[in-house]
Amino acid sequence: MRGRISRSSSWESSTLAREVSTVELPWYIAGIIRAILDGILMGSLFALMAVGLTIVYRVTQVANFAHAEYVTYGAYAAYVFAVTLEFGMIGGAVAALVIPGILAVVNDELVFKPLWRRGSTPLHFLVASIGSGLILRYSLLAFAASVATEFLKIRLPVFPKAIYQIGGIVPVTYVHLLAPAVGVAATVLLHLLFTRTKLGKAMRATASNPTLARITGINIFLIRRVTWFIGGALAGIAGYIYAYYTPANPETGWFFLLWIFAAAIMGGFTFYGTIISGILLGIIGNVTMFIANQTVGLSTSYQPAIALVVLVAVLLWRPEGVIRLQSLSLRTRA
Amino acid sequence: MPVLEARDIVGGYRDSVVIHGVTITLGDGEIVALVGPNGSGKSTLIKTIYGVARLFSGKVIFLGRDVTALPPEQKTREGMSFVPQTDNIFPDLTVMENLEMGAYLLDDPGKFKERLELVFSIFPDLERFRDRLAGSLSGGQRQMLAMARALMSEPKLMFLDEPTAGLAPKIAMELLRVLLKIRDEAKIPMLLVEQHAKRALEMSDRAYVLAGGRVVAEGKGRDILEREDLQELFLGVKHAGA
Amino acid sequence: MAEVAGFVLNVLTFYGIYLILALSFNIEYGFAGLPNFGKVLFYSIGAYLAGSMSAWIAVTVAGFAEGEPGKPVYCAGPAYTAMTEVAKTSVLVDIGVFMLSLVVALIVGAVVGVISSYPTLRLRGDFLAISLLALGEIVRIAAYTEYWPVCGYDGLSGIPTPFAWMGDAGKYAYTALVWVIAGGVYFTVQRMTNSPWGRALKSVRDDELAAEVYGKNIARVKAQAMAVGSALAALAGVLYAFHVGGVFAADFIPLPTFLVIAMVMLGGPANNKGVVLGTGVIVLIDQLLNASVLNALGIPLPQGFLNAVTYLKYVLMGVIIILILMFRPQGLIPEKPLDTPIVRRASELVSTHMPTQQTQAAKENTSDRQDKRS
Ligand SMILES: Nc1ncnc2c1ncn2[C@@H]1O[C@H](COP(=O)(O)OP(=O)(O)OP(=O)(O)O)[C@@H](O)[C@H]1O
Ligand SMILES: [Mg+2]
Numbered sequence: 001m002r003g004r005i006s007r008s009s010s011w012e013s014s015t016l017a018r019e020v021s022t023v024e025l026p027w028y029i030a031g032i033i034r035a036i037l038d039g040i041l042m043g044s045l046f047a048l049m050a051v052g053l054t055i056v057y058r059v060t061q062v063a064n065f066a067h068a069e070y071v072t073y074g075a076y077a078a079y080v081f082a083v084t085l086e087f088g089m090i091g092g093a094v095a096a097l098v099i100p101g102i103l104a105v106v107n108d109e110l111v112f113k114p115l116w117r118r119g120s121t122p123l124h125f126l127v128a129s130i131g132s133g134l135i136l137r138y139s140l141l142a143f144a145a146s147v148a149t150e151f152l153k154i155r156l157p158v159f160p161k162a163i164y165q166i167g168g169i170v171p172v173t174y175v176h177l178l179a180p181a182v183g184v185a186a187t188v189l190l191h192l193l194f195t196r197t198k199l200g201k202a203m204r205a206t207a208s209n210p211t212l213a214r215i216t217g218i219n220i221f222l223i224r225r226v227t228w229f230i231g232g233a234l235a236g237i238a239g240y241i242y243a244y245y246t247p248a249n250p251e252t253g254w255f256f257l258l259w260i261f262a263a264a265i266m267g268g269f270t271f272y273g274t275i276i277s278g279i280l281l282g283i284i285g286n287v288t289m290f291i292a293n294q295t296v297g298l299s300t301s302y303q304p305a306i307a308l309v310v311l312v313a314v315l316l317w318r319p320e321g322v323i324r325l326q327s328l329s330l331r332t333r334a
Numbered sequence: 335m336p337v338l339e340a341r342d343i344v345g346g347y348r349d350s351v352v353i354h355g356v357t358i359t360l361g362d363g364e365i366v367a368l369v370g371p372n373g374s375g376k377s378t379l380i381k382t383i384y385g386v387a388r389l390f391s392g393k394v395i396f397l398g399r400d401v402t403a404l405p406p407e408q409k410t411r412e413g414m415s416f417v418p419q420t421d422n423i424f425p426d427l428t429v430m431e432n433l434e435m436g437a438y439l440l441d442d443p444g445k446f447k448e449r450l451e452l453v454f455s456i457f458p459d460l461e462r463f464r465d466r467l468a469g470s471l472s473g474g475q476r477q478m479l480a481m482a483r484a485l486m487s488e489p490k491l492m493f494l495d496e497p498t499a500g501l502a503p504k505i506a507m508e509l510l511r512v513l514l515k516i517r518d519e520a521k522i523p524m525l526l527v528e529q530h531a532k533r534a535l536e537m538s539d540r541a542y543v544l545a546g547g548r549v550v551a552e553g554k555g556r557d558i559l560e561r562e563d564l565q566e567l568f569l570g571v572k573h574a575g576a
Numbered sequence: 577m578a579e580v581a582g583f584v585l586n587v588l589t590f591y592g593i594y595l596i597l598a599l600s601f602n603i604e605y606g607f608a609g610l611p612n613f614g615k616v617l618f619y620s621i622g623a624y625l626a627g628s629m630s631a632w633i634a635v636t637v638a639g640f641a642e643g644e645p646g647k648p649v650y651c652a653g654p655a656y657t658a659m660t661e662v663a664k665t666s667v668l669v670d671i672g673v674f675m676l677s678l679v680v681a682l683i684v685g686a687v688v689g690v691i692s693s694y695p696t697l698r699l700r701g702d703f704l705a706i707s708l709l710a711l712g713e714i715v716r717i718a719a720y721t722e723y724w725p726v727c728g729y730d731g732l733s734g735i736p737t738p739f740a741w742m743g744d745a746g747k748y749a750y751t752a753l754v755w756v757i758a759g760g761v762y763f764t765v766q767r768m769t770n771s772p773w774g775r776a777l778k779s780v781r782d783d784e785l786a787a788e789v790y791g792k793n794i795a796r797v798k799a800q801a802m803a804v805g806s807a808l809a810a811l812a813g814v815l816y817a818f819h820v821g822g823v824f825a826a827d828f829i830p831l832p833t834f835l836v837i838a839m840v841m842l843g844g845p846a847n848n849k850g851v852v853l854g855t856g857v858i859v860l861i862d863q864l865l866n867a868s869v870l871n872a873l874g875i876p877l878p879q880g881f882l883n884a885v886t887y888l889k890y891v892l893m894g895v896i897i898i899l900i901l902m903f904r905p906q907g908l909i910p911e912k913p914l915d916t917p918i919v920r921r922a923s924e925l926v927s928t929h930m931p932t933q934q935t936q937a938a939k940e941n942t943s944d945r946q947d948k949r950s
Contacts, residue, residue, distance in 0.1 A: 063702045111898055119348065120901065123611055126702040127841065128901050130834055134894030142887035146880035198438065201427065205435045208426035211386060212418065217410035217439040217487065258713065261706060301721045308710045308717070315707040316698055 025167035028294065034170045035286040041176050041245070043282020044183035047275040048238035049256060050263035051190070052231030054274040056104075057264070058207035059227040061122045062112050065129040067235055068260060069136035070100040072253035074236025075243035076140065079154040092156065096240035097233040104232025105225050107132055113224065133254075140250040155247045156240075175245045182241060186234060187275055194271065203227060258304065259285075262311040268321015277323050281307060335398060336361050337491055337523045338383075343392035345382025351390060352378040354547045360491065363521040365513070367534040367555055370544035376527045377419050379544065380493045384409055384416050397490065411439055415489030419496045419527070422480035425469030429460055432468050432479055436486030445488070453482040456512055473500045477509065485516070492524045499529055506530065510537060535559045579872040585751050587863045591856060592754035593815045597832075598839040598855045599765045599848060600808035605837075606845035606911070607769055608801035609781030610696050614708030615836050617715050618806040620828035621688060622681040622813020627823030628725035629680065630673035630735040634659040637669050651727035656734040663736035674738035674818060681810040689806025693799040709830055719825035726823040733822030754815050761808060766848050768804070777801055778846070831890075835862060838893055841900050844907025853908055858893070865889035 025033075053067045077099035082092030111128050120128075144151035162171035193200035206213040206223045213220055235253075242248060263281050267273030285306045292298035314322055338360040346352035352375045360366050368376050381387035383394055385406045394402045401412055410416075424432050433453065437446050454461040457478045463471065468479055481497055494513070498506035514537060516522060528534030535541050535555035543551040543564060551564055558564060597619060604612040612618075631650035635641075640658040643649030650659065662669055695707045719726060726732040738753065739746030768774060779787040780797045788794055817823050835858055843854020863869065866889070867882040877885075900907065 063706065111902075114902055118902070118905075120905070122702045123705060124901050124905065126611075126705055127837060128898050130837070131894040131897030131901075134834065134890045134897070138887040138890040138894070142884035142891060145887060146884035198434070201431050201434060202438060205424045205427055205431075208424040209421055212421060212424060213435070214406040215384065215386065215410060215416050215418065216435050216483070217407045218435070219407055258710060261710075265703075265706075299721045302717060305714050305717045308714045311710045312695075312707050312714070315703055315710075316695060319699055319703065 025169065030167055030169050031290050031294065032287060033166055035290040036283060037166075037170065037172060037176055039283030039286035040279065041179045041282070042286065043279035044179040045238045045242055045278075046256070046259050046263045046282050047183050047278030048186060048234050048241075049260045050267070050274045050278045051186070051271065052234040053260055053264045054267065054269045054271065055203070055207075055227055056231040057269055059203060059210075060108070060112060060116065060125075060224060062108075062125040062129060063122065063261075064132075064231075065126065065257065066107060066132035066136055067129075067231065068253035068255075068257035069133050069140075070104055070232045070235035070253070071239035071242070071256055072140065072248070072250060073103055073136065074100045074239030075248040075252060076151070076154065076239075076250075077236065078240040078243060079156060079248075083154075083157055089156070093237065093240055096236045098236075100236030100239070101229040101233035103136075104228040104235075107136075107232075108224060108228045113221075133257075137250060137254055144250055151250070153247050153249050154243060156244050173245075175241060178244070179241050182237060183275070183279070186237075187272075190230075190271070199223075199226065255304070258311060259307045262307040262314075265311055266314050266322050268323070270321065270323075273321055273323040280323075281310065284310075337364075337397060338525075339393075339395040340383050341393045341395070343379065343382055343394075344390040345378060345387055345392070346390065347378075347387055352387075352547050353382055355392070356544070356547070356549050358525070358542055358549070358552075360523045360525055362523060363517060364523045364540060365517055365538045366523070366525050367531075367538035367541040368525055368527045368544060369531040369534055369541060369558075370550075374544045375547040376544055377495050378547075380416065380495055380525065380527070381418075384414065384493065386416075386418075410487060413488075413490035414493070415484040415487055415491065416493040417480045417484045417495060417497055419499065423468045423471075423476050423483065425467065427468055428465050429468055429471070429479055430464040432483050433460075433486050436483035439487055446486075449486050449488060453485055456485075456516070457482050474502065474505050477501060481509070481512075489522060492522055494524055495527045496529050497526075507533075513537075532559065579874070582747075583863070583869055583873060585747055587860060589751045589754050589819050590863060591859045592751070592758035593812050593819065594836065594839065594859050595758045595852060595855045596761050596808055596812040596815070598836050598843075598851045599761060600805040600812070601836045602840050602845065602848060602851045603765065603769065603777070603808075604801050604805040606840060606847070606851075607774060607777040607781065608798065609777075610798060610801060611701070611705040612708050612802070612805060613705040613830070613833055613837070614692070614710075614712035615809055615833040616828045616830060617692075617708070617712035618685055618688065618809035619813040619816070619832060620712075620715065620719065620825070621685060621806075622677075622810030622815075623817040623823045623828070624719060624725045624813075624825075625681050625684060625810070626673075626677035626814040626817035627732045627735055629677055630818075631655070631659060631732055633673050633676075634662045634669060634736050637666065638662045647723040647727065648725070650732065651723050651730065659734045659736060660740075663734075663740035665741065666736075667741045670736045670738050670740050673736055674814075677814045677818075678811065681814045682807045685807035685810025686803040688810075689803040690799045692806065693795075693802035696798045696802065697795055709833070712828070712830065712833070716825055716828045719828070726825055729826065731822060731824035731826070735817065735822055737818045737821050750819065754819070757811070757815065761811070762848065762852070765808075769846075769848060773800070834897075835893065838897050838900075840907075841905075842896060842907060844909040844911060846911035847907065847909050850907050850909030858896075861889065861892060865892070 049067070049071055052070075053064060056067070057063055074096040078092035078096040081087045081095035082089055085091070087095070111132055112125055115124060115128055140151070162173050164172045166172060194204055202213070202218045203223055203226065205216070206218060206220050210220060213223070239248070239253065242252065259281060263278035264274050266277035266281065267275070285303055288306060289298075289300060289303045293300055336359040340359075341357050343353055343356045344351060356379055358366070368379070370376055378387055382389050385404060389402070392402070393400065396409070396412055396414065399412070401409055404412065424435060427435065433450060437449060440446050440449070459475060460479060460482055463475065468476065471479060477497055477500070481494070484492060497513075498509050501509065510533065513524065513526070517524060526534060526538065535558055538555040540553065541555045541558050542549050543558060551558055551561065597615065601612060601615055604610045628648070632648070635650045635655050635658055638658040638661060640655055641649060642652060642654065644652045649655065692708065692711065695704055699707055720729055722728055737746065737750065739749040742749060769777070776787070776792055776797050779790070779792060780794055784794055787797075839854040839858045840851055841854070842857060843852065844850025865885050867885050870877055870882065870885065
């Protein structure tokens with residue numbers, strides 16, 4: 001357990017840092033370094049989650065409230081495969097990609113595609129996604145509450161060890177490296193997909209002008225499925241990494257939902273904009289919280305409000321987004 | 335045997351019927367003009383035939399095959415091609431990527447190169463702007479790109495919905511000349527909707543006049559042009575003198 | 577039997593409260609096309625006002641002053657006893673705080689509604705919904721964290737309810753009171769939405785541009801819709817606080833909003849009768865599918881099911897929402913088309929006259945020509 005940081009206790013432990021740090025680093029420097037490290041970790045996860053939301057929104061116009069549930073299901077899929085079925089951590093990772101991916105595709109086939117066919121508005125998609133979210137979240141809770149109580153809180157068996165202590169007190173764990181690494185890998189792969197492959201370009205074409213995409217011969221139903229799969233899979237792998245970091249429960253994803261939306265909205269629903277906004281939100285969230293907590297004693301339970309304030313401020317001030325990188329695709333908001 | 339035969343087409347949107355039973359045919363290498371006042375249903379007719387708007391009843395026979403029920407992407411696979419009146423490019427893709435999407439169904443990379451050269455030879459401007467985002471092109475350049483995109487798929491039939499809309503008269507004439515050239519070289523039949531009705535009737539082999547969702551006249555372009563009773567129906571309203 | 581009566585009473589009270597809430601959402605969403613997915617924010621404002629004002633008055637009347645540092649005095653542990661004592665004995669305080677809360681909540685609700693109409697000018701559809709939902713969450717997080725106004729995460733309980741002095745009969749009286757108010761709200765909303773104002777809302781919803789062309793001040797119409805909707809939501813919040821006898825910030829997560837959306841979608845947006853029906857169905861499901869209720873009603877069910885039943889309830893709500901959108905987006909009782917002379921005349925013109933006129937002209941043209949030929 002040494003070196004393991006649970007999110008809820010990371011601020012309390014800064015008091016601990018204060019005592020030890022007389023020998024090593026000043027406590028506030030250590031605290032800020034730690035906030036930045038944790039911020040990069042969480043930010044990478046937000047980016048992974050939010051980029052899926054962005055591409056799904058671009059291609060299908062669904063502002064998907066159920067997206068956060070794919071995060072939860074990723075964590076649970078990993079748990080079932082790694083722990084219950086003993087496929088190991090790699091098996092868990094594969095499950096965390098594939099199962100939420102399929103779940104997202106099924107979600108679209110059963111709910112959003114039929115609604116799209118009957119000409120529903122984006123607002124109706126949003127309401128339907130709230131419905132989908134309720135179904136996914138609460139069926140998992142119902143299952144955990146009645147059949148498998150060990151599901152109420154899950155932990156992956158291998159704990160991330162501290163591999164280095166900055167200044168002797170700020171632990172860096174595998175997860176602090178894993179999350180950004182996966183984030184970078186996903187970004188590179190998506191970039192290659194969108195710029196080098198016919199499929200990826202067809203996805204951008206569909207996002208840009210769906211009717212013309214059909215007229216050009218693109219099978220937009222296949223594109224939909226691929227898009228939802230990628231969105232679900234990215235959310236799922238983020239859920240897996242999160243569960244590796246700290247215990248997860250059936251509501252884990254739900255608590256990320258507004259962070260995810262804040263990142264996508266801040267990024268103007270552009271590909272790179274969303275990724276950068278996700279990472280920034282993670283860092284800003286942790287660092288501002290640390291500073292506000294240490295200086296004016298602002299309670300840490302305000303941390304989610306940072307995402308919300310960013311979200312509302314961006315929507316009201318610049319609804320088209322703040323960090324919009326136009327160099328690649330997924331550019332204009334429909 | 336006609337290349338395209340659309341019989342008794344009743345079409346429109348959701349629950350509104352706009353086209354009330356229209357029959358049109360296109361023969362080999364023909365340029366057929368579709369003219370009529372604004373709102374007469376020219377665009378809707380093409381969209382209905384292509385499967386973008388709703389087909390209530392009727393039949394579409396393409397190269398002897400019944401393609402009535404095929405969705406747009408399948409119709410393109412069969413060899414049709416369509417330049418819509420509005421939103422006819424992918425603004426978030428580069429010019430080159432737009433053309434690649436036009437050739438989405440061509441699997442042979444050699445074929446793609448061939449088409450690309452053809453298209454660039456017709457629209458040399460596009461080659462210069464190949465890496466620009468299509469959304470940043472001028473109106474005229476967009477129209478060229480839209481045409482080029484539609485040509486990429488090696489079509490056997492083209493629907494062109496006001497390809498010259500918004501273009502300066504000189505460029506518009508240029509574009510129409512290009513169409514004639516394509517027809518002469520590739521023998522592709524075209525259904526052409528034109529703002530400049532007079533011009534369209536002059537250059538076409540045959541024409542249909544649409545009003546209120548029905549064909550009110552058909553025949554040789556020149557004949558229709560001479561019919562006095564039709565003058566005000568479309569020519570008076572539009573660029574009669576252009 | 578007592579359990580059944582208690583259950584029925586509870587369902588009826590919540591029905592009345594949620595009816596007001598759903599009607600208010602219907603004004604905004606159904607009529608004006610403003611998806612106020614921050615409904616719970618305005619609901620919670622009513623509850624916070626009612627809770628904090630009545631608690632403060634009660635402790636003042638009781639002469640209770642041993643507050644704890646950094647908290648409102650009524651958040652101290654012993655305040656609970658002091659307040660319930662006052663509630664049991666002082667009719668004047670009980671009824672007075674209730675009336676005062678109603679008035680203040682209506683005013684504050686309307687003002688906050690007008691302020692919150694700012695996003696409706698900048699955004700529409702899904703993003704408007706998301707921004708209002710986020711606003712609601714910000715307020716909930718603050719109320720849950722701070723001791724002001726309703727004792728943060730401890731929550732506030734033991735506030736004087738209007739009929740506390742009556743003992744057990746008070747419950748019946750309160751349900752009746754809720755329904756008198758809900759009935760009044762229903763008839764008021766019916767009249768408002770059937771008035772020219774209601775038509776103004778619909779015209780903004782259906783086509784902002786056209787409404788503007790016809791001289792409607794869009795910003796004002798939207799602000800009015802949000803003001804009325806929010807005042808009513810705050811009123812519902814007051815009734816909720818006095819029904820429960822306390823306020824817990826943790827209750828005001830987005831779930832109640834989702835229930836209200838389900839009620840209006842199920843019943844029929846822009847149809848108040850439909851909303852009465854939809855609210856009834858959803859409230860019944862919400863209240864019935866509850867382990868303690870099912871136990872109290874003596875319905876024998878396996879323990880595993882009872883453990884999961886509240887969760888399954890929300891699964892069911894999700895299913896209902898999706899099924900309505902797919903199969904009956906107009907709701908059980910659809911909106912009636914406007915039926916005034918001018919609208920009838922206009923729709924006649926559009927649907928029949930115009931096309932035939934055109935096609936007839938065309939026909940005449942061709943037949944003329946053929947005549948000449950022959
Ligand atoms: N997407 C749509 N949904 C419903 N009705 C439509 C739609 N598009 C067009 N219409 C209606 O169909 C009728 C015919 O329109 P259409 O665009 O086919 O005319 P057009 O002959 O192409 O006119 P123009 O010369 O202006 O391009 C019009 O009355 C129009 O209002
Ligand atoms: Mg047209």
